[in-house]
Amino acid sequence: MTNEFTLRGVMLPVEDLDTALHFYSDTLGWTLRFRDGDRYASLDAGVTTIALAAPVEQPVEGRPALPVKVRDVARAVAALSDAGVDILLAPVNGPDEVRAAVRDTAGNIISLYAPLEAAAVSGGLDV
Template sequence: MKIGHLIVPAGDLDAQEAFYTGLGLTTRFRDGDRYAALTDGTVTIGLADASQQPVPGRVVLSIQVDDLDACLANVPGAVVETGPHERRAVLSDPAGNPVVLYERLPS
């Protein structure tokens, strides 16, 4: 288990990318105007337009796990979604903050 990334809503991806790289982060990759991944070498910030946000308008902590089903064994009603690169479940912590647990799919 590890913190995968923080997903930050991006209204103007160019401006936000410039802001974070100006602070010293490095752009790992960019997917057009939809998503940009920036890092300090340890933690990744994902700047996401509305189509890439698991919880629209909210900063989301994303945690990568080895076995999603095992992690969700004690979370009744958790819904797992499968995308092209991962299986994930969007949960809320006790304070209502969104958390994504995800498991990468084999390449």
């Protein structure tokens, strides 16, 4: 099961994406990789990616999350549920990916996702 879960960085909650981007790119010197309007942005922080998420994109508002890429979100959620993890958000189609959110056994938030193209190839979800 571990080979199916790929940590993609850290997702930080922000209230104002422009202000946060100014700090992380101009002050810390991290390079913008992707931006989705005022909702979400990812930055290259060297060995990892830092995602900045406005409230609409936060799995649990105001809480950091670990974005974890999986091949099949529904299957990953089922396996984690069997392991006793709390499911916070059942798999749903987002703007660019299928996503779900869980709370690990220590209370940390994990945001599971798979690109919509990958989900469509593997059977996808009708949610």
